[in-house]
Amino acid sequence: MRISITTLGCKVNAYESNYYAQQLQEHGFKVVNSDEKADLCIINTCTVTNTAASKSRQKIHALKKRNPNALIVVVGCYAQNATREQREELKADLIIGAKYKNQLVSLIQSLIEEHQAKDLVGDISDFTQFEEMPIHVFESKHRAFLKIEDGCNQFCTYCAIPYARGPQRSLRFEQVVSIAKELAQKGHREIVLTGIHTGRYYDQGKTLSDLLKVLLEEVDENVYFRISSIEITEVDDTLIDLMKHHKQLCHHLHIPVQSGCNKTLKRMNRPYTIEEFIARLDQIRKEIPDISISTDVICGFVQESDEEFQTTLKNMERCSFSFMHVFPYSKRNGTKASTMKGEIHGSVVKERVAQLLKLSSQLRYKDMMRFSPLEVLIEKQDPSGVYHGYSSQYHPVQIYSEKSLTGRIHCRWDRIENNVYIVNQKEGCLCD
The missing domain is CATH 3.30.750.210 (Transcription Regulator spoIIAA)
Known part of the structure; x- marks a missing residue:
């Protein structure tokens, strides 16, 4: 039987999909790419925003259309968070929420043998x-x-x-x-x-x-x-x-800040003030000078005024993050924020996102300039022969080398292009 796995959302979902794939292969199933024809389709869903939930539903319908005779298995966050009516509308053969995910293979085997649809979503508590x-x-x-x-x-x-x-x-x-x-x-x-x-x-x-x-x-x-x-x-x-x-x-930590303004942080129910956040950053850097610290920031949260955003922008620069993942706020039904008034217009949010991304690029370049030589874990070699990896501080590295590279190496970078270290062996930059 050919089984495809489609993954939406976070790295934890990606991890779990990797687990499903290994378990399925160990039990004799053939795992194929999600764009290939399959006899059974698994959709590992996301519900972090309304948009993510919508994408999960769209992906389920698209796979059903592409594979009209396939069994459909829906697993993960959207499945857990959806109402019974929403789950029934999916017309899936097997639905698994936050529980029983480590039993997915045996549940699929039962589905194949019994041909009986099951909804195993339970009370999250x-x-x-x-x-x-x-x-x-x-x-x-x-x-x-x-x-x-x-x-x-x-x-x-x-x-x-x-x-x-x-x-x-x-x-x-x-x-x-x-x-x-x-x-x-x-x-x-x-x-x-x-x-x-x-x-x-x-x-x-x-x-x-x-x-x-x-x-x-x-x-x-x-x-x-x-x-x-x-x-x-x-x-x-x-x-x-x-x-x-x-x-x-x-020597890298990813520490989500979400906002640099106390008023916004309070509405978000974040457990610190920006002053407390910055004080702790300063302490970490005092003890570990070569550490890089990245973050997540949400733009355009409910009621975020121009003044609040400017405060966030100023404090993000003060924090000197190595880079920022910037997300436009997206409402999610069922959360406290979804009941708050004062949504920010999309064009305003888009402009704020652009400003923070520009700052992130500047901060990353500044942080990358601090390090040489680099300690790099080689992860792959692309078809053109270029090696790719990440430094200990989690900055991306491309290495042009005529000799075979593997594992963890030390090297000196030649230049920085588009926030990527470029290492060229021919120019004498490779250390070992």
Whole structure:
């Protein structure tokens, strides 16, 4: 049987789709690209905004049209957050929300044998156990991902994720360490710890910092660790100290700020003021001078005035982020923000996004200029022979080399083009 997997949304969804693919292949199914004909189509959905939910529905309908005789399996955040009526309109053969995702293969096997449609979406508050979805090897064998946490308890006013993913829950401490060791033994040279709210990892009294300490002690010293994203309130002194004294903990943190204006942050229900955020950034950089810190920013949130935006713009420059992911605010039904009055006109939001993206490019160039030589993890070689990778500070690198490159290397960059380091062996920039 030919099975396609279509993934929408975040990196956690991408991780889970990778898990589905490996499990299906182990059970003898053939996994094909989503644009190929298939006997069964899996759509891993997103619901972070109304637009994302709409795209999920559109993708489901498009795949049904392209594969009229295929079984349709809808899984993930949109499935969980949709009403029963909305789920019935999808006319899917199997619907799985936030629970039973690690049983997807057995549920598909039952579907094929029984030919009976099922809707397995349950009450989100009942999901208290972390469902293990370990991936034991990644195709590139360079960077691996390890999902250690799921769910969120923060309830920012703009975000539907707590309603779609459920409460915070974490992978067992011993299991994380065991999987990390296995990934290292299979040749992976970087492991990214990921989750919906990774910084809130907690198991048997052990925090994320406790976990990292053990990983640094017990996993091969040639393996580096990276944190996918973390809130400023979760960057504790122990984590800073570990990063300061262990080069294996990549000197990059992605810390979402969302806004640089206290009035906006309060409406968003973010747990800090911009002054507190900046003070903590200054402390992190004092202890780890070569760290790069990137962020997420939402533009045009409900009632964001010109004055509030200008405050955000000024403070984003003050924060000196290495780069910014900039998102226009998009309403999500069911969130507190969706009931607030004062939506910002689309043209205004578009202009604000452009200003922040321009600043992000300037900040990235400035940050990249600080580093030479670079420590780079080679991830792939494209058809033209150019090697691609990322530095420890998570800046992209392109390397033109006549000799074969693999793993982690040191090199000097020749120039920066479009916020990418260019390394040219012929000009003597390669160090090893």
